[in-house]
Amino acid sequence: MIQFLLNRELRSEQTLDPNTTVLQYLREHRGKTGTKEGCASGDCGACTVVIGELVGDRLRYRTLNSCLTFVCALHGKQLITVEDLKHQGQLHSVQQAMVDCHGSQCGFCTPGFVMSLFALQKNRGDGVQTYDPHQTHEALAGNLCRCTGYRPILEAAEQACCAKQPDQFDAREAETIAQLQRITPRETAELSDGEKRSLSPLTVAELAELYAANPQARLLAGGTDLALEVTQFHRELPVMIHVGQITEMKQVQITDRHIEIG
CATH class of the missing domain: 3.30.43.10 (Uridine Diphospho-n-acetylenolpyruvylglucosamine Reductase, domain 2)
Structure with missing residues (x-):
């Protein structure tokens, strides 16, 4: 059996086909269709999701291509999708920045960009005031926009990083850490x-x-x-x-x- 958090929900899976990718699991098993399949080969980033995992007693966020990740890799981790960002009817600051800066054109790639920007913002740490374009380019290197709309997306990244506001994930960080500690893998x-x-x-x-x-x-x-x-x-x-x-x-x-x- 594997256990992981789907945002805040504890999921235990035992009889699932292990060839199931995280993308298939989200769309076909959980009805979360915000995560898109663009290429199914890890090249476009439309399927980007974010993983929360413990590093010591700290919570670290990282992106991954859900089209190339099998569900077994989620064991002991937290899975965050684009549906999880909106809170109490309000867009997350990363989503709002994409709106304010007109960072979405056809929109297909937008959820992937949003999740990459979310991880970038969360990992910057508190008190970081300077904006680092190189860091942003690295964070978005796995996301492609076929409408060539990179300028407004980079502007959205700058707004989201420079105007970082506490969010629901910050408020629940201690709770999430405690949940992940309880499901830390202890056997095969x-x-x-x-x-x-x-x-x-x-x-x-x-x-x-x-x-x-x-x-x-x-x-x-x-x-x-x-x-x-x-x-x-x-x-x-x-x-x-x-x-x-x-x-x-x-x-x-x-x-x-x-x-x-x-």
């Missing part, structure tokens, strides 16, 4: 529909044991290549072992001689 998680399954070990030793027992399994990290077999080639992946929960494999050590990953 499995998701299976009876035919296909995914396994999420917590240590390298568990990974080695599972891989030895399932030599046909595909190893899943970010999914930027592996997920294409499902979204582009329409193949099924019978067994996946997700390595995203293994602390030892998240480390990057840089010396003057080499870079060691994991």
Whole structure:
């Protein structure tokens, strides 16, 4: 079973097809259609969502392409979509900035831009007054606007970052941290529909044991290549072992001689 927060709602999934992407889960299982499919290959950013995760005792936000992320990767995290930003009938300051600066043209890519800007704004931290265009360009590098409307979108980014206001996520931060602490993975998680399954070990030793027992399994990290077999080639992946929960494999050590990953 995997557990995650869908904004504030605790979701527990056990019998879901592990080949289900986060995009499919949102649109087909939860009826949240604000997240769009543009390319299904991680190139356009229309499907961008935001993940909230614990780093120590702090909450960090990051974007991901929901079209290339399998649901098992949500285990122990918070998933935030564009529907979650509006609060008590009021647009979020990022959404309002897009309106004020006329940052939306055809609108198809807009939810993805909004979510990337949301993560940028949340990660700037309190008390940051200066606007950094380079940081904004990095944050939006994975989002494409086919109407070529980048100037007003960048203006919206500047407004949202320079006029940052406390929001409902700030007000609920302590509550969210407590919820995530309660669902922190403590053992290997499995998701299976009876035919296909995914396994999420917590240590390298568990990974080695599972891989030895399932030599046909595909190893899943970010999914930027592996997920294409499902979204582009329409193949099924019978067994996946997700390595995203293994602390030892998240480390990057840089010396003057080499870079060691994991």
